[in-house]
Amino acid sequence: xxxxxxxxxxxxxxxxxxxxxxxxxxxxxxxxxxxxxxxxxxxxxxxxxxxxxxxxxxxxxxxxxxxxxxxxxxxxxxxxxxxxxxxxxxxxxxxxxxxxxxxxxxxxxxxxx
Amino acid sequence: xxxxxxxxxxxxxxxxxxxxxxxxxxxxxxxxxxxxxxxxxxxxxxxxxxxxxxxxxxxxxxxxxxxxxxxxxxxxxxxxxxxxxxxxxxxxxxxxxxxxxxxxxxxxxxxxxxx
Numbered sequence: 001x002x003x004x005x006x007x008x009x010x011x012x013x014x015x016x017x018x019x020x021x022x023x024x025x026x027x028x029x030x031x032x033x034x035x036x037x038x039x040x041x042x043x044x045x046x047x048x049x050x051x052x053x054x055x056x057x058x059x060x061x062x063x064x065x066x067x068x069x070x071x072x073x074x075x076x077x078x079x080x081x082x083x084x085x086x087x088x089x090x091x092x093x094x095x096x097x098x099x100x101x102x103x104x105x106x107x108x109x110x111x112x113x
Numbered sequence: 114x115x116x117x118x119x120x121x122x123x124x125x126x127x128x129x130x131x132x133x134x135x136x137x138x139x140x141x142x143x144x145x146x147x148x149x150x151x152x153x154x155x156x157x158x159x160x161x162x163x164x165x166x167x168x169x170x171x172x173x174x175x176x177x178x179x180x181x182x183x184x185x186x187x188x189x190x191x192x193x194x195x196x197x198x199x200x201x202x203x204x205x206x207x208x209x210x211x212x213x214x215x216x217x218x219x220x221x222x223x224x225x226x227x228x
Contacts, residue, residue, distance in 0.1 A: 034217075043203055043219040044156070088156065099146045099207055099215055100169040103156035 003027075006089050006104035014112050019076040021107050023089030026070070033072045034101065035063060036088040044088055048074070079111045115140065117206045117220035125226045131192040134223045136204030138185050144168075144209025145187040146217060147179060150201040159202075162187050163209045191225075199227045 003026040013019045023033070032051035036044035050056045050063040050072065062075040076083055086108045090101040118137045126132050138145050147159040158171040162181035179189040185206075191198055201224050205217035 043222050045219065046216055049216070090156075099144055099161050099205070099209065099217055100158050100171070101146075101148075101156075101217070102158065103148075105155045 004089055004091055004102050004104040006087075006107050008105055008107060010108040010110060012110045012112055013079050015079060015081060017079050017111075019079045019083065019109055019111070021074040021076075021087050021089075021109065023072045023074075023104055024070055025072070025091050027091070027093070028067075028070065030070075030091045030093075032092060033063070033065060034090040035061075035074045036090060036103075038086045038088060038106070040085070047087075076109075079109075081111045081113050084110050117204055117218055119202075119204050119220040119223050121223060122221065123224045123226075125228065126194050127228050128194055128196060130194050131190060132194060132225060133188055133190045134202055134204075134225075136187045136189075136206075136220060138187070138204075138206030139218060142206040142208055142218075143185050144207045144215070145181060145185065146205045146207070147187070147189050148203045148205065148219075149173075150203060150222070151199075156203070159189065194227045196227050198225065200225060 006023045034049045035047045037047050038044040048063045050065045056063045060077045064073045086106040088106045089104040120135045144163045146161040148156050150156045160179050161169045165181045176192045181187045201222045203222045204220045207215040207217045
């Protein structure tokens, strides 16, 4: 059974700081990873996906993947109060559908003005 | 381009009843996946449909079923409702072809309450 684990938080950072969200996974065969953001009362929205070792940057967001350590992280630079949300890490099975995602329990982030 | 739509948005049922939820994917998307979200279990995969065929199924009892129509719209059905079925049911749509990374877009969800 694939497991995706996140530090459950909650995590609080001051405005302008870097927020670091972490996720570990149990299946060494996992090939791609997704980060979703979910505001309270809303549905998840995709922030980034990553499938190669190393860093992937998109604006203020950087995803980092280390397959040897089975670790994926999301860094949010210059955090804003609007970034306050629950962040979900997800991975598909190592074979089969990339749309059958296993989600972590989420990390609740609060950015303090 | 219109997003994923789900109907109804809210639903209240009693134990033992059955319920049908509907999802219309983004135009051109052929894959629809269903998820259940609860405070205790988080987001859990139910099943995925592509071209009217169920391709994957999560670890849920047979009371949970679904189907997809030729226009890619999908429905899921839960029979003999239990209190534990109270949850937010999310539909996600994607292009769906191949096994490469496919971005999934979630709908607003249907909030089901079972009394």
